[in-house]
Amino acid sequence: MEIEAGDVRLFVDVDGAKVRRSGADAHEVPTIVVVHDGPGADHTTFKHPAFAPKLTPHAQLVFYDHRGHGRSDESTPDRWRLDVWATDLRALVDTLGIQDPIVFGSGFGALVATRFASLNPGRLARLVLSRPVTRFDARRSVDIFARTVGPDAAESVLDFYASPNETSYAAWVVAIMRAYTSFTAAEVADLLLSANWRSAPAIEWYAHEAKKFDLRSDAGALSVPTLVLGGEDDALCPIESVEEFASAVDGSLVRFERFPTRHAIYADDPRAMEITLEFIAGG
DSSP states (O other): OOEEEEEEEEEEEESSSEEEEEEEEEEEOOOOEOOOOOSSSSGGGSSSSSTHHHHTOOOEEEEOOTTTTTSSSOOOOOOOOOHHHHHHHHHHHHTOOOOOOEEEEEEEHHHHHHHHHHHHHOSSEEEEEEEEOOOOOOHEEEEEEEEOHHHHHHHHOOOOSSSOSSHHHHHHHHHHTTTTTSSSSHHHHHHHHHHHHOHHHHHHHTTTTTTTTTOOHHHHHOOOOOEEEEEEOOOSSSSHHHHHHHHSSOTTEEEEEESSSSSHHHHHHHHHHHHHHHHHTTT
């Protein structure tokens, strides 16, 4: 389906019923709004067997594509900004009438989810942030690529961060795919083919807002229980940067968990889903 969000239409997909039968009775399950990673990817990457199928027995999942991504309207590059993407998320929640959702964001999606939560404290019940950072640190990212994937991958990543363009983007994506450890070559190929990739939002993001965004005040403004997950060898969202994010959140609200993984936390370590399920159940 599609919904209107200001000047664009956003593609939305729903997995699972909200109201479910339990013998002669019925009960409601939580709704989780999934804010996908990127920039450049789409929501389909979170339909991976390690993620969506593990959650749907316990919750209704609402997926959508950011403006400029996947099956949503492209919009214009000057509108590919955190504030706009967060406003789109508010429009989605309001239009669908989702009451007290759990908002899940990963990587870039965690940044959008954080901005949304800081601006709209009354519109969500809980927040799950996989691999959030307060600021982009290119040096940390390149160093981890060099250590975990190799110097050639690190060089490709450095080239993209220094000069984002179509050519450097392609090599950057290859470096990212090489960092997956739990996926076979066929699964990586499937990931590349199934998602509706767009290079333009990634190039625009790393050329502009990635260089200057700072979510420390947003993290400090969070007012709902927040689960933060980080991978110790994640080259895209370095663990030191995730720790900085978690430390900026009110200590009475945040739960921080780290895993011996790269950036595919849920695929690499089943404990991540176990902890997430415990958290969304109120634990």
